[in-house]
Amino acid sequence: MRYEAPETVERATALLAESAGEARVLAGGTDLLVQMRADVVEPALIVDIKRIAETRAITEDRGGWRIGAAVTGAELKEHPRLQQVWPGVVEAANLIGSTQVQGRATLGGNLCNGSPAADSVPALIAAGAVATLAGPQGRRELPVEDVMLGPRRLALGKGEIVVSFRLPPRPPRSSDAYLRFIPRTEMDIAVVGVGVSLTVDASGTITDARVSLGAVAPRVLLVREAAAAIVGSRLDRPAQDRLEAAARAACAPIDDKRGTVEFRIQVAGVLARRAALIALDRARTS
Amino acid sequence: MAKHHVEATVNGDAVEFLCETEETLLDVLRDTLHLTGSKEGCASGDCGACSVTLDGRLVCSCLVLGCEVGGRRIETIEGLAEGEALHPLQKKFLEHAALQCGICTPGFLVASRALLERNSNPTDTEIRYWLAGNLCRCTGYDKIVSAVKDAAATLRKG
Numbered sequence: 001m002r003y004e005a006p007e008t009v010e011r012a013t014a015l016l017a018e019s020a021g022e023a024r025v026l027a028g029g030t031d032l033l034v035q036m037r038a039d040v041v042e043p044a045l046i047v048d049i050k051r052i053a054e055t056r057a058i059t060e061d062r063g064g065w066r067i068g069a070a071v072t073g074a075e076l077k078e079h080p081r082l083q084q085v086w087p088g089v090v091e092a093a094n095l096i097g098s099t100q101v102q103g104r105a106t107l108g109g110n111l112c113n114g115s116p117a118a119d120s121v122p123a124l125i126a127a128g129a130v131a132t133l134a135g136p137q138g139r140r141e142l143p144v145e146d147v148m149l150g151p152r153r154l155a156l157g158k159g160e161i162v163v164s165f166r167l168p169p170r171p172p173r174s175s176d177a178y179l180r181f182i183p184r185t186e187m188d189i190a191v192v193g194v195g196v197s198l199t200v201d202a203s204g205t206i207t208d209a210r211v212s213l214g215a216v217a218p219r220v221l222l223v224r225e226a227a228a229a230i231v232g233s234r235l236d237r238p239a240q241d242r243l244e245a246a247a248r249a250a251c252a253p254i255d256d257k258r259g260t261v262e263f264r265i266q267v268a269g270v271l272a273r274r275a276a277l278i279a280l281d282r283a284r285t286s
Numbered sequence: 287m288a289k290h291h292v293e294a295t296v297n298g299d300a301v302e303f304l305c306e307t308e309e310t311l312l313d314v315l316r317d318t319l320h321l322t323g324s325k326e327g328c329a330s331g332d333c334g335a336c337s338v339t340l341d342g343r344l345v346c347s348c349l350v351l352g353c354e355v356g357g358r359r360i361e362t363i364e365g366l367a368e369g370e371a372l373h374p375l376q377k378k379f380l381e382h383a384a385l386q387c388g389i390c391t392p393g394f395l396v397a398s399r400a401l402l403e404r405n406s407n408p409t410d411t412e413i414r415y416w417l418a419g420n421l422c423r424c425t426g427y428d429k430i431v432s433a434v435k436d437a438a439a440t441l442r443k444g
Contacts, residue, residue: 001307003290003353026351033349034330036308046307048354074343098419099397101331103343104350186418187332 005048009055009134009163012047017136017159019045025161027055027070028104030097031113047161054163055108058082063169066132069108069162073120077102086167087282088176088195088275092123095180098187108162111144114152117190117215121148123178125212125222126195128168135160145212145222171208174199175282177275180214181267183258190215191259194247194271196279204234204284211243211272216251216264223250226272235280243276244269290353296321297365305352312336314352315362323363323392327421334420337393338362344400346419363392366399375399375437382433386424394420398434406442410435 006012016023021044026032035041049055055070058079065082073093076082083090096105096119110120111131124144131142136159144165149155156162176197182188193214199207211226226246233239253264289304296319303318312329315321315338327333329348336347339361366373375398378384385391394417401408401416408416413431422430 003307003351005354005356026354029349029351029354030331033310033351037329046351048351050354072343097331098334099400099416100334100337100344100346100419101349103340103345186415 001043002045003048004045005051007051007053009052009161012049012052012161013135013159015045015047016161021045023047025049025112027106027109027112028072028101029109030101030105031109049108049161052163057164061166065167067107067165067167069131069164070106073102073105073107074099076107084286085170086127086176088178088197088279089120089123089127089129089167092178092193092195093120095119095178107165111147112154112156112162114148114150114154115189116148116151116217116219117193118220119178119180119190119193119214121220122193122195122212122214123176124165124195125220126176126178126197126210128197128210129165130168131165132163133160134163139163141166145220148219150218171199173201173283173286174208175279175286177278177282179271179275179278181259181271189258192216192264192267192271193220194268194275196272196275198230198276198279198283200234200280200283206230206233206235206280209276211247211276213247213250213268213272216253216268218252221250223247226250230276235276240273240276244273247272292353292356294355294357295359297361303352307351307353309352310348311338311340311350311352311355311360312347315347315360318352321362321364324396325389325392327389327393332419332421333390334393334397334417335390337396337420339396339400342400342403344397361396363396366395373399374440375402375434378433378437378440379430382429382436384425384429384433385422390420390422390424394422394430398437401434402438402441407438408434 023045024043026048055068180190180193195212198209209227214220229242229246248269251265293302325335327335331346331349
């Protein structure tokens with residue numbers, strides 16, 4: 001098994017594109033090493049992207065933020081300003097695993113692992129994050145909701161990697177929140193995850209919103225109907241009811257050991273309402 | 287394929303070793319460098335028995351490849367005591383009987399040190415959340431939490 005740790009994006013994509021056997025990108029390794037250990041994957045080539053400066057940086061970018069694909073959850077949490085602007089994104093990333101896992105697990109890895117239950121992905125989609133991809137043909141931008149196609153399936157071509165994510169500029173009175181349901185307090189995989197991002201005007205009316213649901217469909221969903229249900233409202237009870245109904249209507253979950261179809265649909269509505277109320281409260285005081 | 291030649295710092299000492307790609311940092315620490323304090327419990331990042339710090343960051347060494355750590359600074363349980371003098375965390379784990387079989391203990395100590403470096407006066411809740419990735423099947427955790435709090439108090443007094 002070959003291991004490479006290139007220092008440029010160009011070298012990384014060339015290595016991946018030229019690989020004859022199965023090639024895997026290594027960021028935090030908290031999924032890849034477990035899968036290798038379980039013989040789920042046996043790559044011929046591992047390309048570690050952590051020595052590429054761009055993948056490790058958090059920078060302000062045209063009024064928004066750019067977060068490298070190999071930035072860890074712990075680094076997001078320790079950043080002096082990110083938590084104020086995007087508390088939902090930061091809290092979602094910090095729900096992934098233990099302290100040890102948060103020290104390694106990355107946003108890019110969480111997305112590219114291709115799990116519909118990935119905690120940071122609904123928060124990124126709600127935030128309107130756009131992934132910068134690089135491949136042998138150069139760079140392109142893709143909204144995060146379009147990166148994952150289904151379980152373990154991504155819209156990335158051969159040799160293409162996620163380099164970074166751009167979070168858009170934040171208008172005044174904007175915030176976000178992420179909630180998930182798990183059967184215990186910590187250290188589990190989401191049965192349902194919900195990200196909500198919204199903006200309110202001076203009177204407290206919601207002027208813009210995005211709602212994303214995880215673990216209730218083959219991929220993480222951007223639910224425009226759920227956002228439309230609360231835009232123009234002050235999230236009074238009828239708007240909450242519309243939000244719950246729209247969130248539930250979008251669900252197409254499976255039964256598994258962590259939750260039944262009925263349970264997941266029910267919880268998706270409840271969490272959408274609660275996450276929206278948290279985001280609203282944060283937006284009013286931001 | 288040839289083995290990787292890696293130079294790093296372990297507990298303040300410069301080390302160099304050869305490893306295969308699939309060898310984890312835990313494999314290298316235990317089998318090559320003979321630092322067997324870090325334990326393999328689950329080998330999947332769930333139990334924390336292999337906890338070390340990498341450039342000051344708490345990680346599971348079973349989820350790090352040996353070939354990744356070139357130029358990096360690793361601290362293991364072997365670096366906790368100063369010669370024969372136990373670290374306050376080690377003393378308090380003994381005083382509070384915060385261990386029985388001891389397999390999880392190196393990981394708990396390394397993780398607890400990482401906590402106290404960031405937070406000199408953690409609450410019970412903060413300790414429990416920080417240590418949620420360290421599993422112990424003997425103690426029921428209460429004695430571990432007490433030991434960490436007591437060690438924190440000792441360290442605060444200097």
